[in-house]
Amino acid sequence: MKIEVKCSCGDGSCPEWAIVEIQGMIEVQPCFKDRIQNLEIGILCRTSSEENYTFTVGYHELSGTKMKLKKPYLILKKKRTILDSIPDEEEDVSKANSPKIETELEVIGIIRHRILFKTRPKPLISKPQVVVKEKKSGPSTTVSVPMVQ
Amino acid sequence: MEEDPSKSESGGGGGGAEGIINLKPKSSMPISYHPSFGPHEDLLLLEVDEKLLPHILHQRVTVRGECDEEAVLCTSSTTYAIKFVGNSNSIFLIPPFENSEFTDENGEKGDSYKAAQVLKLASGNMELVEIAPRLGKLKSLLMENPYRSEEDSVDPMEEEEYLERGKMGLYRWEDLVAKVQASDEELRAELKALSAVEINGYWRIVDDKYIDVVLSMVLHNSVLFDWNLTSLNEDEILSVLESDGFSRRISLHILEVYGSKLDTDMDMEGKCVWRLDEKRVCVHFAKGVLKEGKMKMDRFMEEWVQKIPARMSADFEMLEGEVLVEKLGVETWVRAFSVSSLPLTPADRFAALFREKQKWEMKDLHPYIRDLRVPGVSAEAQDNLQCISFAVSVYHILSVCISYAVPHKYSRLKVYRKSVVSIQQTSI
Numbered sequence: 141m142k143i144e145v146k147c148s149c150g151d152g153s154c155p156e157w158a159i160v161e162i163q164g165m166i167e168v169q170p171c172f173k174d175r176i177q178n179l180e181i182g183i184l185c186r187t188s189s190e191e192n193y194t195f196t197v198g199y200h201e202l203s204g205t206k207m208k209l210k211k212p213y214l215i216l217k218k219k220r221t222i223l224d225s226i227p228d229e230e231e232d233v234s235k236a237n238s239p240k241i242e243t244e245l246e247v248i249g250i251i252r253h254r255i256l257f258k259t260r261p262k263p264l265i266s267k268p269q270v271v272v273k274e275k276k277s278g279p280s281t282t283v284s285v286p287m288v289q
Numbered sequence: 290m291e292e293d294p295s296k297s298e299s300g301g302g303g304g305g306a307e308g309i310i311n312l313k314p315k316s317s318m319p320i321s322y323h324p325s326f327g328p329h330e331d332l333l334l335l336e337v338d339e340k341l342l343p344h345i346l347h348q349r350v351t352v353r354g355e356c357d358e359e360a361v362l363c364t365s366s367t368t369y370a371i372k373f374v375g376n377s378n379s380i381f382l383i384p385p386f387e388n389s390e391f392t393d394e395n396g397e398k399g400d401s402y403k404a405a406q407v408l409k410l411a412s413g414n415m416e417l418v419e420i421a422p423r424l425g426k427l428k429s430l431l432m433e434n435p436y437r438s439e440e441d442s443v444d445p446m447e448e449e450e451y452l453e454r455g456k457m458g459l460y461r462w463e464d465l466v467a468k469v470q471a472s473d474e475e476l477r478a479e480l481k482a483l484s485a486v487e488i489n490g491y492w493r494i495v496d497d498k499y500i501d502v503v504l505s506m507v508l509h510n511s512v513l514f515d516w517n518l519t520s521l522n523e524d525e526i527l528s529v530l531e532s533d534g535f536s537r538r539i540s541l542h543i544l545e546v547y548g549s550k551l552d553t554d555m556d557m558e559g560k561c562v563w564r565l566d567e568k569r570v571c572v573h574f575a576k577g578v579l580k581e582g583k584m585k586m587d588r589f590m591e592e593w594v595q596k597i598p599a600r601m602s603a604d605f606e607m608l609e610g611e612v613l614v615e616k617l618g619v620e621t622w623v624r625a626f627s628v629s630s631l632p633l634t635p636a637d638r639f640a641a642l643f644r645e646k647q648k649w650e651m652k653d654l655h656p657y658i659r660d661l662r663v664p665g666v667s668a669e670a671q672d673n674l675q676c677i678s679f680a681v682s683v684y685h686i687l688s689v690c691i692s693y694a695v696p697h698k699y700s701r702l703k704v705y706r707k708s709v710v711s712i713q714q715t716s717i
Contacts, residue, residue: 141355141356142351147345154346156306156385158306158405160309177324177325184312185316186312186314188315212339213334213337215333216334
């Protein structure tokens with residue numbers, strides 16, 4: 141099998157995606173488990189002109205930094221197309237009868253930066269002190285403590 | 290399927306990936322799940338070196354392998370293994386705001402105008418590790434149906450029918466590319482090394498016996514027509530051999546395998562001139578002599594010298610990497626042991642060598658390992674390594690081999706030592 145890696149964005153104009161990475165995991169409260177779409181996770185805040193960020197999730201605050209990836213990531217999308225096989229004159233019949241599935245990989249984006257939060261979460265005593273419009277759903281997620289090896 | 294991943298446009302401090310990347314100091318942005326958040330198993334993260342990036346963006350790479358094999362990625366000249374690096378961290382993937390591909394059923398983008406929306410939680414990424422091409426399979430594919438003398442004598446009228454019958458185990462270039470895990474350049478080089486030839490669109494290895502017949506025919510005719518073995522006229526040879534029932538393609542193949550094309554002289558009016566390579570011809574006959582098994586040195590030399598063309602002279606040094614010499618008491622024996630019959634990967638090669646003989650002297654071992662190359666290690670380093678690692682046990686050499694092939698992986702592990710990282714092979 142030979143899979144072509146396609147790219148329709150050409151040089152330099154690949155759409156850039158972003159990564160926010162936390163060392164740990166977000167647990168959605170059970171009542172929201174089935175309707176996670178559109179749910180707010182938290183507030184990302186750039187605290188200074190340096191690349192320092194906080195990520196406030198519920199009553200926990202994580203601090204982290206934005207860093208350039210040493211090697212960029214490409215986002216590949218796997219596409220499967222079922223080909224209506226048209227038997228080639230030369231092609232043997234047995235091969236042509238079974239529908240051929242063609243797999244294709246397409247580059248749909250590139251990631252050059254990630255914002256990494258690897259500190260332990262700091263509990264916030266009062267409501268998050270972030271200047272941002274209040275969201276309707278309110279805090280709905282919690283951060284579990286990062287795994288310690 | 291024409292989907293156009295639209296360009297990223299960050300309008301008015303909007304959300305999406307561009308909102309995060311360009312977040313101004315002292316400002317903030319909510320992060321939420323995307324309306325179509327889900328496992329999205331068809332989305333893969335591939336870590337790519339900057340130098341490799343242009344190759345991919347210009348669609349010059351392919352992923353190769355069969356369903357049961359570990360996938361490799363090939364540029365035009367290099368082969369990379371694709372490894373999955375698992376990561377226990379939560380990696381939130383956030384697409385650009387204007388990304389038409391990921392809208393929910395109603396085409397809504399939710400609150401994306403002000404939020405960054407997480408489309409997928411990635412469990413790790415794939416990374417590329419340069420490897421030696423996996424060419425071992427090529428020979429066995431081509432040996433399924435070697436080109437034999439019968440095919441050459443087929444009447445052109447019946448040729449089509451003959452081809453239909455004999456099509457089993459025949460491979461076109463496209464078939465080989467789909468089956469063998471190597472880049473185009475590496476595959477071409479190996480086809481050349483195997484003396485394969487493209488006949489009627491299929492890549493073939495010519496049967497040994499038939500090669501022997503045609504080569505002998507060239508040499509016989511050279512005596513008959515008084516040809517000079519160092520300047521053979523291509524047209525003349527092909528015509529003479531054709532009248533003897535050998536196809537022009539096969540005769541030319543013999544010239545390609547046992548000779549080299551000379552720069553055409555102006556006087557020759559564009560005619561191709563070939564020169565037979567003494568060493569290659571002599572090695573061919575030595576192998577023929579040893580076909581039956583091992584022989585005493587004196588008898589072998591006698592028979593060998595008899596076999597080779599009168600105007601060539603045999604030298605035992607020519608047989609480096611082709612025959613092994615053994616001393617049994619006062620007698621010296623030789624037997625065929627060709628480097629071309631050995632596995633191509635270092636670990637398998639050493640295992641095969643030590644199966645053959647328990648102890649090797651460096652000078653004997655060298656011809657059997659000098660063609661091995663481990664990607665990412667310079668030729669000098671490899672030579673040094675070969676010098677210090679000879680004549681020890683198989684296991685020692687194997688472990689050296691393995692350890693110099695993998696330091697890259699260890700450094701990866703260090704980078705991630707605070708979170709759990711696992712590396713595994715990926716299949717297609």
